[in-house]
Amino acid sequence: MKILDMLRGRTERRAEDPSWNALVNGGNNTTAGSYVDAKSAESISAVFACVQALSESTACLPLHTYRRNEDGSRERADGHWLSRVLERPNDYQSGMELRECMTASVLLNGNGYARKEFNGAGEVTALHPMHPGRMSIVKLDSGRYRYDYTDDQGRPVRLLADEVLHLRDRTEPGSIVGKSRVTIARESLGLALSLRTHGAASFGRGARPASVLYNDGKQDLNSEQLTAIRGVMDSYSSPANAGKTLVMGVRGLKLENIGLSNEDAQWLEAMNFSVTEVCRMFRVPPILVQTLEQASYNNVESLGEQFVKFSLTRWLNLWESAISHQMLGPIARQRFYAEHAVDALLRGTAGERAEFYAKALNNEPWMDVDEVRRLENLPPRPNAS
Template sequence: MNIWNMLRGHTEQRAADPSWDALANGGNNTTAGAYVDAKSAESISTVYACVQALSESTACLPLHTYRRTDEGYRERADGHWLSRLLERPNEQQTGMEFRESQTAAVLLWGNAYARKEFNGAGEVVSLQPLHPQRVSIVRLDSGRHRYDYTDDNGQLVRLLQDEVLHLRDRTDPGSIVGKSRIAIARETLGLSLSLRAHGAGVFGRGARPASIITNEGQRDLTTEQLASMHSRLTQYASPANAGKTLILPRNMKWQTVGLSNEDAEWIGAMNFSVTEICRLFRVPPILVQTLEQASYNNVNELGQQFVRFSLQRWLTMWEEGISRALLGPIARQRYYAEHAVDGLLRAQPKERSEFYKSGIDAGWLDVEEVRRLENLPQRRVEAVNVPDAS
């Protein structure tokens, strides 16, 4: 038995994290009558859009590995093993796919786990994602934690704290388990699910025609007359007959059915639920295609606010999680990972040009640095032939 298995087997007088059962988001019924868990919550289009806005944006940003130089500057360390790991964390996923799925797991379950695999030099060479619902955390007597994972065959796999990359949402004091936003806002999401079910039932089973025809005569129509009228009206359902004049028999009156007050209140409640869910994930409604308050002037500002106030938390989670879980105490003093967010924070072309001009005129910026900031190639300097003085 190796040292890892000996340590995994130490379970005397262990105490499970008391917050785990409450926050694992196994699902529960709500006052509105809807069952809410991560899967049902993600079926709400606004929840899905918010999760995608944060996870896609986080995953698509370049994540570089840097080295601190002795002079206090930094330089790209693309040849470092950490850079290769972040680019291809395992054989099945690219770096973008891995970070997108792990970020989405934190947003939905509050936690994301990945098993670290090492080579002989102690470097992490692979990160294998673990489903959050299959992981439980045990606090050991030493104060450290063990991760118990149930694999696809139903076998229990015990992992040490140093073998797991654990990313999490906000935790309670004394706990390392992230709090699920789905579990916290279960009642809000349950109301949204109930409103959706109500609307589907009304339009699926309720008789809500767009218009009606009334008979203001004294005699009822026969079955044959009703069938003939229905056949004539059906012809106007064709796009080819759209806009043509409809001729009704004597004493027949056409009436358009408008939206009832009850339907209008339902639509208003659905719109309010969109705002509530966006507030839960701190995503501007404009990013989930709610454009009521969007204008040409505020779209760019809202995008920059999204980076500063919504996306920054998840970028910092990745950067600090990588430093804590993938780099040793000595290595993290020299190396670190950081996202490149300059492209998302760029101002308009006119404002950028004025900023660059002021920097060049003041002497703290040169043309080549500006070209690098704008992702332009280096200018070619033509060689000048100097005549031979002899």
């Protein structure tokens, strides 16, 4: 029997095993009456926007492989196998698509998994994402971990930790399974879902007209007139007639406008508060999910810098650390590493960059012109003849 098969052997799944008890985001009902899991949570526009802001930004940033030189400098190692697999992890995904997919999985489920493929030299040649809902992690008697996965055909697949790239959110002590933010904030998300359902049901049952005509009391309305009025009112059971004015062929009717009720105002306020709660959950500035109440011309740039420093950095470091410790061996990681290029997100205006470069090139220069041109995505100057 092969050594890998022995290590993947049968192991009793203990009831107290934290990795088994924390199995990803099974979903549950909330006090507000809504069922919350990763799928229903993502249907909330604020959740979707926060997840996309973090996963898209992480995936779109260039991820380069570098080699450390003995003199302390570094250089791009684009020909290294790690650079190739990060650029094209499999036959059906680009590196950007894989990183967006797995980052979103961690944000919604707490964990993101990809199965590694190796060549004869032990180098990773491909990464295949795996659905977090079909994965469980078992701690072996040896202290190592085994990943039990159910494939698309329903067949069980056993993998060792070295065969899986595992990205995870914050974990509990003694466990390597990430905690799902959707599970932690289930009650807040359940309230947001219930508020949305309440609003949709209210409009679906019948939209309130913008104004109404009423009798001035000078004449009584007969049954035919009341029937006509009731028929017109019934036509407003469709949201398509929302905001239209009622017109009735009966004398003695007066127009009265209907404003926003206190109940409607409280509902709108609660909806806005739920957006803030979701942004707090993912640590995303509300301006990035198109909530512009507190935005101004002066603070938009500052909020962008805060997003990079306090929201995005955690997910960039997650990828860089996982690549270093789960894809490179102990010797290889001393010379090679992967790092995102965040300069594009932190670039100032043309005037600010010009001032910065001027300081770097004058007096006691610590940059040369070709280094500046490279930062501006310009080719090197031609050699002087």
